[in-house]
Amino acid sequence: METIQLYKQDAYHKTFKATVLQCEKEKEYYQIVLDQTAFFPEGGGQYGDRGFLDEVIVFDTQIKDGVVYHKTKEPIEEGREVIGTIDWERRYCFMQNHSAEHMMSGFVHRHYGYQNVGFHLGEEEMTMDFDGILTMEQLLTLEKEVNEAIWENREVIVSYPTKEELETIEYRSKKEIEGDMRIVTIDGVDCCACCAPHVQKTGEIGLAKVISVQKNKTGVRVTMLAGRWALQDYGKKQEEVHEISKMLSAKVGEVAKTVAKLKEEKEKLEYELVALRLQMIQQKAEQTPIVDGIACMETEGLSGKEVREVCNCLMEKAEIGVVLNRKEKDEEEFQYSIGSKEQDVRKISILLKEQLSGRGGGQPKMIQGTAVGTKEQVEKVLMDWREQRDD
Ligand SMILES: [Zn+2]
Numbered sequence: 471m472e473t474i475q476l477y478k479q480d481a482y483h484k485t486f487k488a489t490v491l492q493c494e495k496e497k498e499y500y501q502i503v504l505d506q507t508a509f510f511p512e513g514g515g516q517y518g519d520r521g522f523l524d525e526v527i528v529f530d531t532q533i534k535d536g537v538v539y540h541k542t543k544e545p546i547e548e549g550r551e552v553i554g555t556i557d558w559e560r561r562y563c564f565m566q567n568h569s570a571e572h573m574m575s576g577f578v579h580r581h582y583g584y585q586n587v588g589f590h591l592g593e594e595e596m597t598m599d600f601d602g603i604l605t606m607e608q609l610l611t612l613e614k615e616v617n618e619a620i621w622e623n624r625e626v627i628v629s630y631p632t633k634e635e636l637e638t639i640e641y642r643s644k645k646e647i648e649g650d651m652r653i654v655t656i657d658g659v660d661c662c663a664c665c666a667p668h669v670q671k672t673g674e675i676g677l678a679k680v681i682s683v684q685k686n687k688t689g690v691r692v693t694m695l696a697g698r699w700a701l702q703d704y705g706k707k708q709e710e711v712h713e714i715s716k717m718l719s720a721k722v723g724e725v726a727k728t729v730a731k732l733k734e735e736k737e738k739l740e741y742e743l744v745a746l747r748l749q750m751i752q753q754k755a756e757q758t759p760i761v762d763g764i765a766c767m768e769t770e771g772l773s774g775k776e777v778r779e780v781c782n783c784l785m786e787k788a789e790i791g792v793v794l795n796r797k798e799k800d801e802e803e804f805q806y807s808i809g810s811k812e813q814d815v816r817k818i819s820i821l822l823k824e825q826l827s828g829r830g831g832g833q834p835k836m837i838q839g840t841a842v843g844t845k846e847q848v849e850k851v852l853m854d855w856r857e858q859r860d861d
Pocket residue numbers: 514568572662663664665666
């Protein structure tokens with residue numbers, strides 16, 4: 471027997487009396503069937519209601535073949551009369567957002583001819599998919615229109631037209647429902663087939679705000695918040711802005727300008743820092759002693775570019791310039807850059823590979839790579855290279 475669905479005629483049924491017709495165990499939970507219910511079962515992109523049957527928590531509501539199943543963790547005996555109470559705050563948010571969605575979809579259809587091809591009402595967010603492209607600018611114009619209509623407190627009417635009457639009505643979402651067609655009309659805004667509970671007057675929505683838009687395969691996905699969710703979002707964002715404004719010691723309306731200025735200053739400082747570091751390591755390179763024509767310098771934490779720069783400095787003053795750069799002082803692995811203005815140094819990388827687990831290579835005048843060992847071990851590799859070269 472199909473459950474009498476009270477929300478279909480009156481979305482404002484918060485509590486109701488009902489008789490338990492069936493209580494079945496299903497895995498870890500129970501599915502309770504009542505003779506009538508105000509719980510909205512999941513459908514059309516909206517989650518099922520939560521609430522209580524007497525003191526028993528209902529954590530989800532589903533429908534199959536017209537029978538509504540209330541999911542609980544405890545059983546309730548069949549035949550018992552219960553008081554059903556739905557989680558009204560959550561449900562009312564769904565109603566505010568669902569009605570706002572119809573309004574936005576109605577205006578999108580009117581101005582652009584696009585259909586709403588996907589709708590999801592999550593726990594604190596609503597998304598709509600349209601089969602055409604909309605920019606944020608266009609959406610903000612639509613948002614204005616939606617809010618004007620909200621404040622005009624227009625009526626939301628639920629009706630069940632006959633087949634003949636239906637043929638004379640222009641409405642969206644023609645394939646949504648089987649059986650009795652339920653039409654939700656928002657006066658002067660939209661007409662759409664829908665099974666869900668809606669607010670009675672648009673003024674109850676209070677506010678609708680477009681949050682984001684992104685392209686997807688069919689067109690765009692729009693995220694919008696209405697009613698309490700919009701207010702909560704406003705609160706969160708205000709808190710964020712206040713935090714940032716405190717940290718920046720800037721007025722709330724001027725945080726973006728202040729951040730842009732800070733970013734600019736940071737870039738300037740970074741640029742200066744890079745120049746100073748380079749100057750410092752160049753000075754260090756100049757002080758590096760030359761032993762047997764080799765200037766070998768050990769460094770830490772330099773960037774690849776800096777390692778090359780230092781090597782160039784060393785090559786200016788010695789026959790062979792060598793830089794051994796470690797991420798940290800006591801690390802065994804190092805990054806090397808070895809260069810010479812006169813010699814072909816490529817064979818050194820082969821010796822480093824053989825003797826110090828080296829990797830890398832390069833041009834005749836400069837090689838780069840990584841290897842493992844001490845400065846003394848590298849100096850020995852260079853001696854070997856010289857001997858081989860002079861043989
Ligand atoms: Zn709907």
